[in-house]
Amino acid sequence: MSYIGNITDTFSSIFEGMSITFSQFFRPAYTVQYPDRMPVRVQDTLPYRYRGILEVDLEICTGCLACERACPINCIVIDAEKNKETKALVLKRFDIDMAKCMYCGLCSEPCPTGSIHHTREFEGSDYSLESLVRRFVKVPVDAYKPKKTGENDPAIVPILERGMRYIEEFAQPEKKAS
Amino acid sequence: MQGFIDSLLATTTTGLSRELAYLGGMIGFGALVVFGFILPMAGITSWLERRVWAKIQSRVGPNRVGPGGFLQWLADGLKNLLKEDVIPEAADPTLFRLAPYIVVAGFVAAFVAIPFAGSLIIADLNIGILYISAVTSLVVVGILMAGWSSNNRWSMLGGIRSASQIISYEIPAGLSVFPVVLLSGTLSMQGIIENQGWAPVDWHMFHSPFTLAAFLMSYIALLAEGNRTPFDLPEAESELVAGFATEYSGMRSLLFFLAEWGNLYVIGAIMATLFMGGWQVPAFTDNVVLLTVAQFGMFFAKTYFWVFVAMWIRATLPRVRVDQLMSLCWKYMVPIAMVNMFGTALVMVVIPEGSRLMSYALCGLMLFGLVRFGRRVNYHLKRSRRYDTVGAIMPV
Amino acid sequence: MSVEIELAGEGGGLATEEMVLNMGPQHPSTHGVLRFIVTADGEVMRRAVPDIGYLHRSIEKIAEKVGWHGFMPYTDRVDYVAAMTANQGWAMCAERLGGIEVPKRGEYCRVIAAELGRACSHLLGFGAMGMDIGAITPFTHALREREMINDLLEELCGARLTFNYLRIGGVAWDLPPGYEEKVLRFLDRFELAVDEMGELLSDNRIWVERLAGVAPVPPAMAMAYGLAGPNLRASGVNYDCRKAHPYSVYNDFEFDVPVGTGEKGELGDCYDRYICRLREIRQSSRIVRQAIEKIPDGPVIAKVPRNFKPRAGDCHVVLESARGEMDWYCASDGTEYPYRVHIKTGSFTAMSIMEALSPGLMIADLVAVIASFDIVAPEVDR
Numbered sequence: 043m044s045y046i047g048n049i050t051d052t053f054s055s056i057f058e059g060m061s062i063t064f065s066q067f068f069r070p071a072y073t074v075q076y077p078d079r080m081p082v083r084v085q086d087t088l089p090y091r092y093r094g095i096l097e098v099d100l101e102i103c104t105g106c107l108a109c110e111r112a113c114p115i116n117c118i119v120i121d122a123e124k125n126k127e128t129k130a131l132v133l134k135r136f137d138i139d140m141a142k143c144m145y146c147g148l149c150s151e152p153c154p155t156g157s158i159h160h161t162r163e164f165e166g167s168d169y170s171l172e173s174l175v176r177r178f179v180k181v182p183v184d185a186y187k188p189k190k191t192g193e194n195d196p197a198i199v200p201i202l203e204r205g206m207r208y209i210e211e212f213a214q215p216e217k218k219a220s
Numbered sequence: 221m222q223g224f225i226d227s228l229l230a231t232t233t234t235g236l237s238r239e240l241a242y243l244g245g246m247i248g249f250g251a252l253v254v255f256g257f258i259l260p261m262a263g264i265t266s267w268l269e270r271r272v273w274a275k276i277q278s279r280v281g282p283n284r285v286g287p288g289g290f291l292q293w294l295a296d297g298l299k300n301l302l303k304e305d306v307i308p309e310a311a312d313p314t315l316f317r318l319a320p321y322i323v324v325a326g327f328v329a330a331f332v333a334i335p336f337a338g339s340l341i342i343a344d345l346n347i348g349i350l351y352i353s354a355v356t357s358l359v360v361v362g363i364l365m366a367g368w369s370s371n372n373r374w375s376m377l378g379g380i381r382s383a384s385q386i387i388s389y390e391i392p393a394g395l396s397v398f399p400v401v402l403l404s405g406t407l408s409m410q411g412i413i414e415n416q417g418w419a420p421v422d423w424h425m426f427h428s429p430f431t432l433a434a435f436l437m438s439y440i441a442l443l444a445e446g447n448r449t450p451f452d453l454p455e456a457e458s459e460l461v462a463g464f465a466t467e468y469s470g471m472r473s474l475l476f477f478l479a480e481w482g483n484l485y486v487i488g489a490i491m492a493t494l495f496m497g498g499w500q501v502p503a504f505t506d507n508v509v510l511l512t513v514a515q516f517g518m519f520f521a522k523t524y525f526w527v528f529v530a531m532w533i534r535a536t537l538p539r540v541r542v543d544q545l546m547s548l549c550w551k552y553m554v555p556i557a558m559v560n561m562f563g564t565a566l567v568m569v570v571i572p573e574g575s576r577l578m579s580y581a582l583c584g585l586m587l588f589g590l591v592r593f594g595r596r597v598n599y600h601l602k603r604s605r606r607y608d609t610v611g612a613i614m615p616v
Numbered sequence: 617m618s619v620e621i622e623l624a625g626e627g628g629g630l631a632t633e634e635m636v637l638n639m640g641p642q643h644p645s646t647h648g649v650l651r652f653i654v655t656a657d658g659e660v661m662r663r664a665v666p667d668i669g670y671l672h673r674s675i676e677k678i679a680e681k682v683g684w685h686g687f688m689p690y691t692d693r694v695d696y697v698a699a700m701t702a703n704q705g706w707a708m709c710a711e712r713l714g715g716i717e718v719p720k721r722g723e724y725c726r727v728i729a730a731e732l733g734r735a736c737s738h739l740l741g742f743g744a745m746g747m748d749i750g751a752i753t754p755f756t757h758a759l760r761e762r763e764m765i766n767d768l769l770e771e772l773c774g775a776r777l778t779f780n781y782l783r784i785g786g787v788a789w790d791l792p793p794g795y796e797e798k799v800l801r802f803l804d805r806f807e808l809a810v811d812e813m814g815e816l817l818s819d820n821r822i823w824v825e826r827l828a829g830v831a832p833v834p835p836a837m838a839m840a841y842g843l844a845g846p847n848l849r850a851s852g853v854n855y856d857c858r859k860a861h862p863y864s865v866y867n868d869f870e871f872d873v874p875v876g877t878g879e880k881g882e883l884g885d886c887y888d889r890y891i892c893r894l895r896e897i898r899q900s901s902r903i904v905r906q907a908i909e910k911i912p913d914g915p916v917i918a919k920v921p922r923n924f925k926p927r928a929g930d931c932h933v934v935l936e937s938a939r940g941e942m943d944w945y946c947a948s949d950g951t952e953y954p955y956r957v958h959i960k961t962g963s964f965t966a967m968s969i970m971e972a973l974s975p976g977l978m979i980a981d982l983v984a985v986i987a988s989f990d991i992v993a994p995e996v997d998r
Binding site: 114115 | 683685686687688689690692753760763770771772773774775778780788812815817819820821822824922
Binding site for chain 1: 274275276277278279280532533535536537552593596597598599600601604
């Protein structure tokens with residue numbers, strides 16, 4: 043009896059499975075045909091918190107080295123020196139080794155101005171490790187100094203606004219908590 | 221083929237001798253079939269298989285080369301031709317090189333006796349179905365050679381599995397042919413088809429419950445012989461890496477898959493011929509060419525239906541284990557195929573003319589099954605509609 | 617009348633020879649880089665010895681160099697299939713040593729993230745198991761749903777695999793606006809889709825034949841080998857850290873713990889492990905629903921200093937990861953670097969039972985057994 047039972051059970055269970063797979067013929071495909079057959083770029087569909095390739099806005103970098111200290115794999119290297127004449131902090135080097143970076147987002151959290159931040163760009167493939175090092179300082183620049191009266195340089199205001207928004211929505215959760 | 225050439229000779233007035241025309245027709249048609257039909261057909265089957273899977277798996281599948289990715293098979297073939305042909309140092313080089321050709325030869329030879337239309341067949345052998353089941357077994361020699369000569373234990377296991385599987389399943393496959401041979405009284409493919417009619421009631425499949433069972437057994441056994449899921453143990457990619465084809469690269473590797481996809485067509489053709497009335501169409505015209513085209517279309521459609529079912533099964537079912545494969549063969553399929561054979565003989569003795577009522581009843585049963593299937597599909601579809609609309613949260 | 621065949625030893629009197637098969641580390645079904653040295657007589661295995669250490673990345677040692685905050689992204693890599701629970705283990709360690717109270721909302725965020733991550737991990741386990749046994753469709757269906765969970769988690773924390781969402785003292789970011797609704801909408805479809813995936817496989821005769829009765833682990837053996845999570849529960853032992861010693865806010869939720877009953881074969885066989893995992897997906901979605909319903913307002917993270925220095929001492933934290941009980945041991949000497957960290961994971965113990973289970977199985981079974989234990993290679997070695 044179990045002989046017949048085995049046969050009918052086999053056929054009925056296969057029948058059920060086949061009906062499920064057949065119904066798939068009338069269902070939509072979920073494939074996202076990256077990169078060329080997309081109505082919009084993938085980058086534009088990513089959420090705001092997406093942690094892509096790091097970017098630094100040198101205009102608002104204070105040179106506080108908080109990101110360098112926070113980075114668990116030391117992929118950020120900053121050389122900042124005091125200019126003896128003007129007493130200003132001069133950034134001589136701000137390198138991020140994107141080959142080492144693990145996109146953890148710990149560097150952007152302590153940044154006071156939102157200068158270092160993740161973009162939604164993720165296409166970073168390149169032919170050599172060397173070219174994956176992003177060197178942000180081409181010529182030494184003065185670090186940004188927050189002004190007590192608020193920023194009014196029209197060149198910096200939009201960048202700072204972006205940075206502060208980034209901080210508010212993304213980094214420094216303690217600030218919100220307290 | 222002979223008849224076709226005869227009818228051509230009758231309509232045209234060339235001074236060709238009959239024998240020369242036969243020879244030329246045979247070779248020409250053979251070459252046409254191999255290069256113009258089998259190879260593209262195997263390639264297109266590969267493309268179709270990938271598209272069918274993709275559809276079942278909520279994917280898109282190859283769609284970049286040609287319209288709908290239709291020319292993907294050409295691109296794959298070209299790419300594989302240009303690839304390096306690696307022969308392992310420890311392999312037996314002669315056997316290693318030879319194996320893919322034997323496999324391909326095995327399945328191409330089957331096309332000699334496979335009909336395409338009423339007058340289109342390379343050679344209407346009087347032992348047609350026997351010949352086909354014999355030459356398709358040649359594949360096992362090639363696979364065993366490939367497994368052995370690769371000098372790789374995974375390949376070896378694959379080769380041995382294939383040998384035991386194909387040899388075992390020859391028996392239920394052969395036994396399932398018997399009821400049809402009993403009914404039609406001939407082994408010739410054309411003879412078997414001519415014994416049936418174009419209407420489903422006249423098909424061998426619906427002659428008696430035993431032939432219906434033989435039809436199912438036959439399909440399962442042929443799937444196993446063609447190394448198709450759920451019996452794809454010889455290449456079981458998750459168990460044996462790639463089975464007998466592990467060490468093969470480039471075109472040689474492709475030839476194995478060519479044989480697999482080509483074999484699908486052979487399976488479909490056997491099913492269509494034996495049980496489903498082959499190329500039989502209602503006689504709607506006297507025009508030989510038009511009739512041939514219609515017959516070819518009918519045969520091709522029936523064959524491809526079974527090819528499609530094989531793809532669909534492959535996307536649905538898991539793989540059986542070696543011991544289960546054997547117990548399925550010897551404990552279930554061989555006895556049932558035996559019963560089918562004797563049952564058909566019994567039916568032929570009791571009702572020599574065959575019972576139309578029984579045929580209609582079996583047709584009705586099949587229809588009932590299809591309707592039930594449709595309702596199940598509809599049920600799953602309705603449920604999926606609920607969630608396919610609920611959760612459109614993908615970015616695009 | 618029965619025919620009796622005299623079997624003169626193994627192989628029915630024929631001289632057979634054992635062969636050594638090297639399964640992995642590049643074998644398609646060893647889930648990452650596992651290696652088994654299989655001694656087989658034809659298709660039947662005599663022994664399968666796991667060779668571990670191919671993915672050892674010294675994660676425990678790294679903790680001693682990168683500090684308390686800096687170690688958090690590394691915990692993602694302990695078990696990259698269910699990174700959220702590994703995050704949570706480390707956060708709980710540091711919080712216990714530092715005496716930090718996590719805000720209620722933070723805990724709820726953690727539970728939502730962790731349970732979504734668990735469903736994610738089980739889906740992958742389910743799909744890969746189908747793939748290993750030869751059914752190719754469930755894999756893509758499972759990954760389809762998994763991608764959607766990944767989308768949700770990406771919106772929550774900005775990454776799809778290595779989340780780094782938790783922080784010592786809470787979570788990094790609050791739920792984004794409209795997130796609750798999105799998750800609920802997803803769960804509505806997800807539960808139906810999981811049902812369908814189950815229907816496609818669970819009753820399929822071939823599937824049952826392949827799994828039922830294969831490599832059963834009796835409860836005593838499961839406990840002796842220290843199996844954890846769904847693997848242990850499949851053997852009929854009702855032990856779930858979320859119930860046994862509730863951490864976080866798991867006390868607030870109602871959920872069942874699926875336990876194996878040997879419904880298709882023997883107790884603790886591959887089928888039980890499979891079905892337990894499948895049922896746990898449903899329970900996870902149940903927990904997420906409740907969490908979203910009950911989530912309170914408030915901050916998501918407690919105030920933790922940047923140079924966090926907990927008290928000297930040690931602690932042992934237990935939590936339920938997707939692959940079972942995850943034990944975190946952490947010793948601190950009161951500096952800004954942990955003194956020693958040790959992690960015990962479910963995959964490691966599952967790996968150790970493999971040798972005891974393997975004799976007499978077939979090679980095809982070994983694949984099913986590996987898949988049914990849902991071994992993730994990086995978690996074995998850490």
